[in-house]
Amino acid sequence: MTKIPWDGAVRAGNLSEEQLKIIKSVDKVRKEQRKQTIELNTDPYATLLAGGESGPSVLEKAQKRQDIIQYILVLATDLIADVPVLATTILQRTDPYKQYLALLGSSNNPEDAVPLLAATFLANLIAFSLTSSSKAVERDSDALPKLYSYLSTLVKSQDAGLQDIGVQHMSTVLRSSSAKETFWKQKNDTIAPLFDILRKAAGAAKDTDSTLWSGAASVRSADTRFGGGVGLQLMYHILLVIWQLSFEAELVGPGLEEDEEIVPLYVQLLRMSPKEKTTRLLLATLHNLLEANKKTLIPIATTARLPALLANLATRHLTDDDAKEDLDALDQMLDEYTKGQTTFDEYADEVQSGHLRWSPPHRSATFWRENARKILQDKELPKKLAEITGKKWESDKKVLAIACNDIGNLVREVPEHRTTLEKLGLKVRVMELMTDADESVRWESLKAVGEWMRYSFER
Structure with missing residues (x-):
């Protein structure tokens, strides 16, 4: 970021001398010193970032200065991360998200820095709000749909870097049941583009998923990419989001199977998984979903040949304790189910799975x-x-x-x-x-x- 001529900005009325003084008190100083300075009196810093009775925010003053807005957005994100009490003070202001939400729509270019930086700040501040209250707060309920809509535009882009930013911010705010419920209500915007990438990684198109049921893809690879050139980091972050969502398995499980065929898709991805960290998330998500939806999803998992794949995985000596625990739990669930199966039951399960x-x-x-x-x-x-x-x-x-x-x-x-x-x-x-x-x-x-x-x- 280019150096900002602060004194010139004050003379032009893009920020006040008081605002510049507050910025300089925390700019380019050690984290501990910054923390001590803000904790002595959080109000001026909250006003700087969100406005209030004592004056407008710097975002309001510097509306025409993109360089200053970008700088403040980066600084704001750092400050609430370093000094949580500042986030608390900001959240006590009237409509603390308003100015940042407005910035999400300030450009139609997904690569524009201002909405990206505003989304980063909002994701962190909303996540703080969600985790500091046991009940849903109206300001969060109002802001989340707008943030999710913006993040979905990033995930739908063709740029893997932008996709990853969008997915990571989704993960940041999926901290409460209310946030997950809102995410689910917007599933056409939030869930669908994530599964488009997952299907690309599995080498399958929606409604024509022959590879999902045939088990044709390789079991392991030394490569750090899945199919379709989907990078391991992006894949991990998407799997992390779906895993977070799977803790609301009763709510989302049936819909994820009906809309996205998640069980055969995850079985295929598990077969392809090149790293234990992705294997762990795939197993954990399947465990959550099947445990809460045994009647509907276990038959589909059986038809998709998950039991045979689990037996294969069991020979690989997983080092992650959570992964081993989920593997054992899944194996036990499926074993109990298949013991009581007749040939008719197997046929009925296959037909009900929607794939023959x-x-x-x-x-x-x-x-x-x-x-x-x-x-x-x-x-x-x-x-x-x-x-x-x-x-x-x-x-x-x-x-x-x-x-x-x-x-x-x-x-x-x-x-x-x-x-x-x-x-x-x-x-x-x-x-x-x-x-x-x-x-x-x-x-x-x-x-x-x-x-x-x-x-x-x-x-």
């Missing part, structure tokens, strides 16, 4: 003879099959082929219930798939339509 693979039941004539009627009586499973076949699965066509296989088997084994499948639109969809570009989809759909044709003359 060529697991043994699909090709087993015995399975269909014994379970086809039960599947149709379940009612939810045929609806889920209709939902699965309604997607295009551009990069994972085998899902459509498997679904056609299953539909054909249901018609063959329980022909009297084929009307149920027709009402769900499955006959029309299967006929559409006869012209699909993928050979396996065409073949399986042709066989399924053939089962229907066997009974066409009975009507």
Whole structure:
């Protein structure tokens, strides 16, 4: 930052002599001396940064001087970090965030220093406020959505450095249940761009996540990047944010799976994780989510082959005690679940997961003879099959082929219930798939339509 001609700024009315005196009393001095000076009387410093009855803030005076504003924003962040009592005094002012929130929208350029520095100060001050009160405070509830919206613009940028700043500031303020709830309410702005990066790292696109379920990617790498060129530091900070959010697992767990398919995604990332620090966060998040949502998420974890991956990880002698504890807890949870599983349960779990693979039941004539009627009586499973076949699965066509296989088997084994499948639109969809570009989809759909044709003359 270029040297500021302070005396000239005073003469131009960009700040007062008193404000300059206050700045110089803490500028370029040792941390301990700065702390002692401010603690003797915090009010002048709080007024300097946030204004008050005794006068305007320096931000108000220096509105046209970007260099001074940048300098003060950096100084302000340092001061509240070094002297927590100053943060307390600032928070006692009327609307302490107002001037800084206004700076977030002062530029449309994400690389502009002023909004970036204002966001840094706000993240730290709001985090201090959140941790110093056991109850949600109105000023925080009002400010957080605006800060989150700005930070999301950083995460959505193509610059990894800006992305990392945005993610780190998100992590800074996720210190309370209220902050996490607000974050979750804005999930299209906050959560979605984080998962776009996670999917890029896993090498999977949304709704076409073939790699998530096949386990095709490498288990470990000496590289410090995940897939898609996503750096380890950015990845760690994103995983840290999701881990913080996972402590509200009952609130966020179902939505994270429904919107982002977090369980198979995290299983894939765990398979790829190059460092123990990312492995630790992945395990801890899965533990939090599955523990609070056993009924819905454990079946999905089983279908995504988490148990086999945990067995693999157990042979690697993790050094982190927390990671080992989470690994053991997950293993025990999944083991208890799978012990009571029947073949029908495994099939139902796979369908409910929203993704199909060529697991043994699909090709087993015995399975269909014994379970086809039960599947149709379940009612939810045929609806889920209709939902699965309604997607295009551009990069994972085998899902459509498997679904056609299953539909054909249901018609063959329980022909009297084929009307149920027709009402769900499955006959029309299967006929559409006869012209699909993928050979396996065409073949399986042709066989399924053939089962229907066997009974066409009975009507």
